[in-house]
Amino acid sequence: MTDRKKELAAIAGVLALLDSEAAPVYPQRPLENAPSVWQAYGRQQTMLNRDLIQRRVIKRSR
Helix, strand or coil, X not given: CHHHHHHHHHHHXXXXXXXXXXXXXXXXXXXXXXXXXXXXXXHHHHHHHHHHHHHHHHHHHC
């Protein structure tokens, strides 16, 4: 009976060791710095408006 208990304790110890090594903890990236579709759309609109304004300025100065 003691052999069976020792065997189960050894198996439980090995399984606990394997479980603790299998899941490394990585720091999560903060969501506030993650790029979004709305940010890309805003940048695109800003570049488009700047381009239109620059074209108007060039036409007026000639």
